[in-house]
Amino acid sequence: MENSAIFEKIISLILAYLIGAIPWAYILVKLFKKIDIREVGSGNVGATNAFRAGGVVVGSLVAIFDILKGAIPTFVVLKLFGPNWAVFAALFTMLGHSFTPYLGFKGGKGVATSVGAFAVIAPEAVGLGLAIWLIVLFLFRFVSLASILAVASAALYVLLTPHSVLIRCILVAVAFVIVLRHKGNIERLIKRSEPKATFKRKQ
Numbered sequence: 001m002e003n004s005a006i007f008e009k010i011i012s013l014i015l016a017y018l019i020g021a022i023p024w025a026y027i028l029v030k031l032f033k034k035i036d037i038r039e040v041g042s043g044n045v046g047a048t049n050a051f052r053a054g055g056v057v058v059g060s061l062v063a064i065f066d067i068l069k070g071a072i073p074t075f076v077v078l079k080l081f082g083p084n085w086a087v088f089a090a091l092f093t094m095l096g097h098s099f100t101p102y103l104g105f106k107g108g109k110g111v112a113t114s115v116g117a118f119a120v121i122a123p124e125a126v127g128l129g130l131a132i133w134l135i136v137l138f139l140f141r142f143v144s145l146a147s148i149l150a151v152a153s154a155a156l157y158v159l160l161t162p163h164s165v166l167i168r169c170i171l172v173a174v175a176f177v178i179v180l181r182h183k184g185n186i187e188r189l190i191k192r193s194e195p196k197a198t199f200k201r202k203q
Contacts, residue, residue, distance in 0.1 A: 009081050016073035016089040020096030020113055023103050024065040025050040032058050038103075042184075045100070046108025048143045051197075063112050069093060070116030078120055087170050090117035094174055098181060109181040111147045114174055122158055122167060129154035141196040144185035151175040 025045045029037040033054050037045055041052040047066055051059030070093045078086035094114045100107040119126040133150035137143060155175035158168050179186075188194035 009085055012073075012077050012081065012085070013088055013092045016077065017092040017096040018101075019069050019073050020093030020117075021100035021102055021107065022065075022069055022096075023100050023107060024069070025053075025062045025108060026103060028058050028062050028065070029054045038106075044108055045103060045106070046097075046110075047112050048197075049108075066097065066108070066112035067116035067119075069097070070113035070118075071120055072116075074117045074120040083121065083164070084166055086121055087166055090114070090121055091170050091174060093117045094177075098177070109147070110174070110178050111151065114151070114178065118154070118171060118174070122154075122163065122171065124161075125154040125157045125171070128157050137197065142189065142194055143197050144182050144194060145189060148179055148182050148186070151178045 023045050025037050025047060029035060029040075029050055035053060037043075037049055037053045041049045043049070047059055047063040050062035054062075070090065073093050074086050074090045077089035094110040094117060096107075097113040098107045098110045099105045115126055115130070129150040132153045133146045136146035136149050140146070152175060155172045158171045163171075185194055
């Protein structure tokens with residue numbers, strides 16, 4: 001019976017990874033604009049580049065679907081197996097998005113998916129991160145800078161407030177991976193060559 005329960009939990013993590021790996025940016029930009037998002041803008045398979053490639057409507061749909069693919073598996077695992085396994089489900093959805101097997105293990109940076117996943121586990125940290133993201137984006141119009149500061153703020157908040165060691169470790173690890181995947185953006189920010197967000201509607 002115990003082995004069966006462990007098997008079910010492992011399967012739930014695999015499914016979380018595969019759901020998180022669904023490349024909505026690639027699918028929706030291809031569907032609505034008939035172009036490969038990997039050949040446009042930064043080439044990143046995520047919501048920010050979907051805004052560039054497909055405009056506000058397509059980009060917004062991608063952001064919503066990316067958030068949901070993080071939130072839904074994490075919520076289901078939370079209800080079925082409790083918070084400890086839900087934390088791992090959150091991690092696996094983010095890893096699925098960032099390293100999707102559907103596109104040769106090359107995916108997005110994991111911000112939107114992580115927002116959805118960790119909103120289930122640490123909503124107050126995600127709320128703080130979103131507030132920081134909006135403020136930085138409004139002031140400086142750099143999505144990358146907003147994302148980096150948002151995830152760093154969320155991780156710091158979790159470290160300074162009562163959360164389990166497991167949640168702290170995994171959220172900090174996720175924040176580290178997200179920042180690391182913004183290496184190119186950080187280099188462009190330093191060189192002042194990072195493009196600013198415009199979010200103009202494409203026809």
